[in-house]
Amino acid sequence: MNKESIKSVLLTILVGISLFFTWNLWNSQPPFEELQNNSFVESVPINNIERELYEVIKPNKLFLHTPEQHFGTYDKQDVNNLWSEMQKWDYSLSTNRNLIQTFSKDKFINWINGNDEAKIELRFLDGVPFETFETMFNWETELIEDIRFDRIYLNVPREKEVQRVYFVSSDTLQYVEASVNLTDANTIVAEIYNQRNELIPFFAYGEDDNVQIYLPENEVKIDSYEYGTDEIEGSAFKNALFGNPQNVKQDVNSLRNRYTDSWRELNIHSSEHRVEFVNPTLRDTSFLESSALISQSVDYLNDHGGWTDDYIFYMINELNQEITYIMSIHSIPVFESDDKYFGPTKISQQWGQSEISIYERPSYQLMKNLSSNNTERLPSGHELIDVLSKDSSINIKDIKDIYIMYELQGETDQRIVKITPYWWAELQDGRVLKIDGNQRGDRSGLE
Structure with missing residues (x-):
């Protein structure tokens, strides 16, 4: 057998092998419908509504404390307007002392009652981690320790004073003080204070046991x-x-x-x-x-x-x-x-x-x-x-x-x-x- 004959035989064998494997490959594939059924289908949301953190993590009560009287409101607009404005402020923590401080019980009660200055109080349903507040607000300095606060107090500043914001835990009486050097912040807080007579008068109940309950008159x-x-x-x-x-x-x-x-x-x-x-x-x-x-x-x-x-x-x-x-x-x-x-x-x-x-x-x-x-x-x-x-x-x-x-x-x-x-x-x-x-x-x- 000459060389040309040998080449023809080998070529025929290779073509046959190729056809055999091609035939097996086609016959081993599942039908098109089966491929469709096993394809990945992404999940579909119930709706397209999304919430920002501050729209979900927000206070549900607002009080105003003065040396003479306590006030409050059940109007969501009062709470939501202030809370929305607070998202725009720039906050900074004091670096001259320990960032986390603790009230004594007596000092806390006197401090709330506005014996030194009037204060606005925002209450949450449960303690919110400070890191969550840092995520929602704009901060120049950060608090490393993990601690939760269920109240925020805003002092009513005198003229040309910086706005102070206190994050307080009603359980441990720990607090962190921040400042906001912003004229708009002072103006908003002053407006709430000046309109206090339009709010509902409240009275304090049960404070001797370190329970700050405020009820409407x-x-x-x-x-x-x-x-x-x-x-x-x-x-x-x-x-x-x-x-x-x-x-x-x-x-x-x-x-x-x-x-x-x-x-x-x-x-x-x-x-x-x-x-x-x-x-x-x-x-x-x-x-x-x-x-x-x-x-x-x-x-x-x-x-x-x-x-x-x-x-x-x-x-x-x-x-x-x-x-x-x-x-x-x-x-x-x-x-x-x-x-x-x-x-x-x-x-x-x-x-x-x-x-x-x-x-x-x-x-x-x-x-x-x-x-x-x-x-x-x-x-x-x-x-x-x-x-x-x-x-x-x-x-x-x-x-x-x-x-x-x-x-x-x-x-x-x-x-x-x-x-x-x-x-x-x-x-x-x-x-x-x-x-x-x-x-x-x-x-x-x-x-």
Whole structure:
């Protein structure tokens, strides 16, 4: 056999081998439909609403203390306007002494009462890490230590004085003093002080036990509401919470609507108007400080469109890596009712390994306000103290604070909820109790 014959045979063999492998390659590929089904599909947020930190981490009460009188307001605009302006200020910490100082109990009470100068007080529902304040505000100097504050005080400066801002912990009486060298800051604070007679007069109660409770001198008139609700589809939560919703399977039974991708699980409890998302593979193997926990939780809600109503920061538990936000109407928090339970009013998250571990929230959102000019009359602080003194179920010494909160009531099979204001008592152990017999019951639309 000559060389040309050998080349022809080898070429034929190589072509045959190539055709064999090509045929196997084509036949081993899945059909086009199967490729489509296994492709990665990105999650889709419930809505496009995003919140800045200061829109979620914000005070819910404002007081003004002078040597002669205490004042307060239930008007959200007063609180929100000041809080928004404070985001524009430039803050600096004193470097001439220890940044973190501590009041004695007596000095703190005298200091609040404005014995040396008038002060504006902003209160938060729970302690906010100072690092979170640093993230929201503009700072020239930073505080290294991790500490949480639940109150901010602004002095009412005299002419040409710098504006001072005090971050205070009501539990430990620790505080940090900052200054704002800005004419606009002085002007805004002075305006609030000069208009103090337009605010509600308050009186101090229980200060001897280091409890600064301020109650209104007169009865309080505050609106109640009736809202229609809209149930968010389970598929919307599925598409928002799973990284690849295409791989999620659905299981429907009489108790719940369940979605799973083999390890994560989403449960829609329709009768409770509640959503529960669980990632059981995560364990507490990492630990986030409070400031990082807040930032991560807000980002998580922004990413999947979780701000379906107006929610504000309510509580944080660094030990358990838990954080809670509560629904609010005009900056007043809303609690779910025990006797007429419609659904939860809180968003709670538990974190592990920098990923969400447990996420619980309402499956509904408030829609159109169906009522108008419904005004409730709540008793004055003096009447309230009389009610408490006759209530054997509450020990006055156990009360940390007293404030107005809304309560959401509704039947589980209806889409209309009533939102009514009541007086509530926050106890030292963290429980919040509605004070029985505190409502005057007038819904006639008094102005």
